[in-house]
Amino acid sequence: MKTFIGIDIGSLATKIVLLSDGKMLDHRTERSTYDFKRIGHNLFDDLLEKNNLNKDDVFLMSTGYGRNTIDIADDRVTEITAHAKGTQYFFPDVHSVIDIGGQDSKAIVISKKTGNVVDFQMNDKCAAGTGRFLEVMAHALEVPIDQFGALALRSNKSASISSTCTVFAESEVISLFARGASKEEIASGIHRSIARRVAGMSKRIGVGPKLVFCGGVALNPAVKKYLEDELGYEVEIPEFPQLTGAIGAALIAEANNSH
Amino acid sequence: MDDSNLLSDFTFFLKEKKQEGIKIIAYLAHDNIPEELIDAAGFFPLRLIFGGSDELMDASHDYLPPSTCAFAQSCIGLFSIKPNYYKFLELVDYIIVSNHCVSDICVSEIISKYFNIPRLNFYVSYTKNENSLKYFKLELQDFRNQLEATLGKKISDEDIHNSILKFNNFKKKLLEINELETTGSEKLKLIHKSMLFGPDFLHDLENLIQKFKDTPQPVSTTSKDVLLTGCSIFINDNLIDLIEEGGGNIVFFDTWIGNHYYSQIIEDNHIDIEKDPLDLLVLKFKNNIYSDHSVPDFLKQKVSFIQKYSENYKKNKGRKLGVINHIIKFCDHISLMSSFLKDSLQEKGIQVLNLERDYSRANRGQLSTRIEAYLEMMK
Numbered sequence: 001m002k003t004f005i006g007i008d009i010g011s012l013a014t015k016i017v018l019l020s021d022g023k024m025l026d027h028r029t030e031r032s033t034y035d036f037k038r039i040g041h042n043l044f045d046d047l048l049e050k051n052n053l054n055k056d057d058v059f060l061m062s063t064g065y066g067r068n069t070i071d072i073a074d075d076r077v078t079e080i081t082a083h084a085k086g087t088q089y090f091f092p093d094v095h096s097v098i099d100i101g102g103q104d105s106k107a108i109v110i111s112k113k114t115g116n117v118v119d120f121q122m123n124d125k126c127a128a129g130t131g132r133f134l135e136v137m138a139h140a141l142e143v144p145i146d147q148f149g150a151l152a153l154r155s156n157k158s159a160s161i162s163s164t165c166t167v168f169a170e171s172e173v174i175s176l177f178a179r180g181a182s183k184e185e186i187a188s189g190i191h192r193s194i195a196r197r198v199a200g201m202s203k204r205i206g207v208g209p210k211l212v213f214c215g216g217v218a219l220n221p222a223v224k225k226y227l228e229d230e231l232g233y234e235v236e237i238p239e240f241p242q243l244t245g246a247i248g249a250a251l252i253a254e255a256n257n258s259h
Numbered sequence: 260m261d262d263s264n265l266l267s268d269f270t271f272f273l274k275e276k277k278q279e280g281i282k283i284i285a286y287l288a289h290d291n292i293p294e295e296l297i298d299a300a301g302f303f304p305l306r307l308i309f310g311g312s313d314e315l316m317d318a319s320h321d322y323l324p325p326s327t328c329a330f331a332q333s334c335i336g337l338f339s340i341k342p343n344y345y346k347f348l349e350l351v352d353y354i355i356v357s358n359h360c361v362s363d364i365c366v367s368e369i370i371s372k373y374f375n376i377p378r379l380n381f382y383v384s385y386t387k388n389e390n391s392l393k394y395f396k397l398e399l400q401d402f403r404n405q406l407e408a409t410l411g412k413k414i415s416d417e418d419i420h421n422s423i424l425k426f427n428n429f430k431k432k433l434l435e436i437n438e439l440e441t442t443g444s445e446k447l448k449l450i451h452k453s454m455l456f457g458p459d460f461l462h463d464l465e466n467l468i469q470k471f472k473d474t475p476q477p478v479s480t481t482s483k484d485v486l487l488t489g490c491s492i493f494i495n496d497n498l499i500d501l502i503e504e505g506g507g508n509i510v511f512f513d514t515w516i517g518n519h520y521y522s523q524i525i526e527d528n529h530i531d532i533e534k535d536p537l538d539l540l541v542l543k544f545k546n547n548i549y550s551d552h553s554v555p556d557f558l559k560q561k562v563s564f565i566q567k568y569s570e571n572y573k574k575n576k577g578r579k580l581g582v583i584n585h586i587i588k589f590c591d592h593i594s595l596m597s598s599f600l601k602d603s604l605q606e607k608g609i610q611v612l613n614l615e616r617d618y619s620r621a622n623r624g625q626l627s628t629r630i631e632a633y634l635e636m637m638k
């Protein structure tokens with residue numbers, strides 16, 4: 001039986017999964033660095049080696065921001081289509097997807113009938129509403145990124161961050177400090193602002209319950225909580241929120257090659 | 260699309276015009292400027308239909324806030340730094356200040372004031388009732404007077420009639436582009452060249468169209484057919500490449516650079532040399548139902564036009580048609596109504612991609628993703 005590999009080359013992380021007969025068998029994640037192609041090749045070779053496979057045994061589908069950079073891919077698909085498929089691996093009846101990655105955020109609405117994308121929206125090119133925004137703000141507050149969400153949830157008050165531009169928001173944070181706001185309050189305000197922005201963008205295309213939140217930022221508990229506050233319903237997080245794009249790419253490869 | 264050859268040919272062409280003593284009258288891309296009057300006066304109407312880049316947009320920020328539409332910013336950038344292929348802009352004698360939109364007014368005012376280009380004025384009304392048509396005729400008369408003052412002599416009715424006929428014939432030929440069997444980028448090349456060179460290009464256009472008819476270039480059956488609406492794709496803009504690289508093909512340009520321009524034809528049975536030729540231009544203005552602006556209820560008309568076009572397309576070609584609504588960032592009248600347009604068409608089962616962008620290189624990757632994801636959705 002043929003094996004399928006999906007590789008999702010994002011701006012911050014590259015994710016790769018091995019799939020056969022609709023089941024994920026193995027996966028890897030690594031920072032993308034500036035050399036998308038090298039990281040992609042390394043992950044691919046490593047996955048083949050550890051699973052005793054040859055290039056000819058597998059079909060490689062690339063997705064993500066750097067999907068065109070990997071020359072060994074047999075085909076490519078956008079991350080929109082890939083995330084829509086990949087979230088169905090974990091939640092077959094998903095209606096909507098919010099993906100917040102390092103460089104962009106997306107909202108996707110999926111047809112109940114066909115499981116295909118019926119509408120989507122992406123943030124524009126600025127960093128507001130993305131993982132990058134959180135990184136810059138965590139750095140300004142001198143908090144490790146993996147503790148940032150927990151810090152925000154410790155506060156029951158959120159400082160108001162009105163700037164949507166990352167550069168202006170950074171100066172706003174500094175002035176909030178100067179006015180005596182606590183780190184927790186500011187962290188909470190930052191997380192709320194990203195949740196508000198992404199929820200606003202998502203509502204415009206009619207997202208609804210059975211909404212799956214994926215991408216690296218889905219690991220941040222404060223963004224999840226505030227997204228739920230903004231949307232007014234619970235959002236689901238898959239077991240591997242960072243892998244949905246790569247899984248989706250592999251599933252699409254399998255579906256395309258099974259007839 | 261790399262249009263450097265087109266631009267260098269055009270520089271040569273414009274220099275020749277200048278050597279013949281012909282004055283160059285420039286104006287922003289859009290509707291309703293009576294190019295027939297400019298032509299009848301013996302001047303050359305130069306439509307500013309050039310796309311932008313980061314450099315051009317940046318160069319405009321001494322004059323315009325960055326929240327002005329990216330096209331307007333680029334126009335100012337062009338006059339400000341006159342990059343190599345645009346040196347012909349030094350040949351411009353007059354700029355028309357008009358009011359197609361707020362950006363249009365500001366840009367033409369700025370070009371005139373800061374780049375020392377004398378202005379001519381032509382303002383259109385936004386309605387089409389009896390009074391506004393009367394007003395439109397008065398503006399035409401006033402514009403004719405301005406041209407005559409510049410020329411130092413009267414423009415005859417006969418010359419205006421001849422120019423109307425000349426542009427009519429040219430546009431009738433251009434209409435045939437809609438039906439050609441070739442890629443969107445080939446069609447767009449023809450449209451760009453025609454709208455830049457004007458009726459002087461008619462003979463070449465006839466030959467090129469005939470060539471396409473004799474040897475059709477069928478587009479790959481795997482590509483997705485798309486109607487482009489909203490803002491135009493201007494010269495030197497790579498948007499069409501992104502669409503084609505992503506697997507799409509524009510089959511119809513429902514934009515000003517496209518059908519909106521060349522579908523504005525005065526029917527032959529209205530042309531009567533005994534009558535005031537300005538009335539014919541009023542009639543053309545009145546009958547303009549396609550354009551995005553200065554047309555009451557334009558959105559309703561646009562929705563029903565696209566719906567009909569898409570139904571016929573499906574019937575005749577047996578293929579689904581997608582719609583990309585191209586929104587140049589901060590082009591208010593296209594962007595403000597984009598949700599309405601999308602919702603109205605989606606209610607009728609037509610999937611729409613609202614594609615907002617400016618001319619910066621940084622968002623090229625994201626643009627490709629949006630386009631490709633939309634085309635994947637059409638599968």
Ligand code: SF4
Nearest residue numbers: 328330360362590591
């Ligand atoms: S705002 Fe729109 S219509 Fe006006 S100049 Fe800009 S692109 Fe053209």
